[in-house]
Amino acid sequence: MNLKSYIFLTIVLSLLLTLLPLPVWAIWIRPLWVLLVLIYWVIASPTDVGLFVAWVIGLALDILNGSLLGEHALALIFAVYIASRLQRRFPIVSFLVQIWYVILIVISYQLTIFVIQGTSGRAITDARFWLSALISILLWPWVAALLRKGQQFYAIRRAG
Amino acid sequence: MFLDQHQVRLNDLRSLRTFCSGIVSPLQYFVDFPIKLFNNLQLNFSTQQSLLDDNANLKDQVLILQGQLQQYFSLEKENNQLRSLLQSSPRGTERYSVARILAVDPEPFTQQLILDKGEKNGVYIGQPVLDADGVFGQIIYVAPYTSRVLLITDTLSAIPVEDMRSSLRGLVLGRGNGQNLVLANMPESADIKPGDSLVTSGLGGDFPAGYPVGTVIKIERNSGEGFSHITVEPSAQLNRSRLVLLVWPLQPKTIIPPTKNITQQNDAPTKKGKKKK
Numbered sequence: 327m328n329l330k331s332y333i334f335l336t337i338v339l340s341l342l343l344t345l346l347p348l349p350v351w352a353i354w355i356r357p358l359w360v361l362l363v364l365i366y367w368v369i370a371s372p373t374d375v376g377l378f379v380a381w382v383i384g385l386a387l388d389i390l391n392g393s394l395l396g397e398h399a400l401a402l403i404f405a406v407y408i409a410s411r412l413q414r415r416f417p418i419v420s421f422l423v424q425i426w427y428v429i430l431i432v433i434s435y436q437l438t439i440f441v442i443q444g445t446s447g448r449a450i451t452d453a454r455f456w457l458s459a460l461i462s463i464l465l466w467p468w469v470a471a472l473l474r475k476g477q478q479f480y481a482i483r484r485a486g
Numbered sequence: 487m488f489l490d491q492h493q494v495r496l497n498d499l500r501s502l503r504t505f506c507s508g509i510v511s512p513l514q515y516f517v518d519f520p521i522k523l524f525n526n527l528q529l530n531f532s533t534q535q536s537l538l539d540d541n542a543n544l545k546d547q548v549l550i551l552q553g554q555l556q557q558y559f560s561l562e563k564e565n566n567q568l569r570s571l572l573q574s575s576p577r578g579t580e581r582y583s584v585a586r587i588l589a590v591d592p593e594p595f596t597q598q599l600i601l602d603k604g605e606k607n608g609v610y611i612g613q614p615v616l617d618a619d620g621v622f623g624q625i626i627y628v629a630p631y632t633s634r635v636l637l638i639t640d641t642l643s644a645i646p647v648e649d650m651r652s653s654l655r656g657l658v659l660g661r662g663n664g665q666n667l668v669l670a671n672m673p674e675s676a677d678i679k680p681g682d683s684l685v686t687s688g689l690g691g692d693f694p695a696g697y698p699v700g701t702v703i704k705i706e707r708n709s710g711e712g713f714s715h716i717t718v719e720p721s722a723q724l725n726r727s728r729l730v731l732l733v734w735p736l737q738p739k740t741i742i743p744p745t746k747n748i749t750q751q752n753d754a755p756t757k758k759g760k761k762k763k
Contacts, residue, residue: 342517386510390514391592392634452594
């Protein structure tokens, strides 16, 4: 399996996880799988995953979620843009600073969705909306580690 | 995105969305499939006795419903006769189809669900959806093989209703909490009481008249404001139904009874309804 198909596979997997029905107590704490996977790939392979991919996946997410066309696309573009600007620093900073970067990216994503929902007349009134951001941040280390392990498992060399 | 918001006037984005939904909906089926399989497996392993019991119960239910239905047909005929006496157009009958809700969860702050019937099954945007107990929602997007229902509890949903007791007309809006609805803009002096049941009034053209929407559970009257805040509990089992009914109403969209005029009294009854585009 080469790098591109592995990237594609992980992105599709993240979309499926976003759709998966969860028990009632868990629906507000669903991690933002698509965002986490895209952040990983922007950092690990910026030549393959960039703003265009983010936009397309965002549109797919909009269609799956029934939200305004472009809502998640815009949110993902913001997040991926910030990630791409921070991409070079990721390998050299400490773990805590990395988490801080991820917090920044995830909060900006969630905030964009919040603002767009609010300005389009579908305001989010439940404060539990922010819990999914929290859990995504908490899960980031594991998701990143998993994706890296998968890369090693399939013995994929970086595209360069 | 902002084009999509005002998509009422632009139809091109709607077809783009339908096209993209066609590409993306296999993902939804893919997630739904194992859950459906699991449920079917559960059924396969039920004991024969429980299946026989279920079968007998269902046959009883069908018999009772058919008995009630016999009376419905004669009432419908009587209703049409009375309408023709009043020179009003006859009430059409509706076509129904059963759809299954796909086991796919959207975001929790919108109340929308995906159905397994789409454009190929004749589903159209704006189509009313019911469940066994009442109005469930309205179709907002259609893909080739799936469609999306906006539940009545979503903030975007508004249904014209009529109070069964007092014939008061109003609009029931969703609040976005998945639990209850609000009857909007009712003046304080309106004749409405807790326990009143609300049915669709048929105005606005989307929902055929007469289907139960909910029951009034609380009325708060603040003397400062001129309006009362009325909470309505939906009749439909929004959180539990797995099967819903899609309705194709055949009656005219709006019926305006002809005004009585001396010179027109002997005219044949004409259909005054206008089909909304």
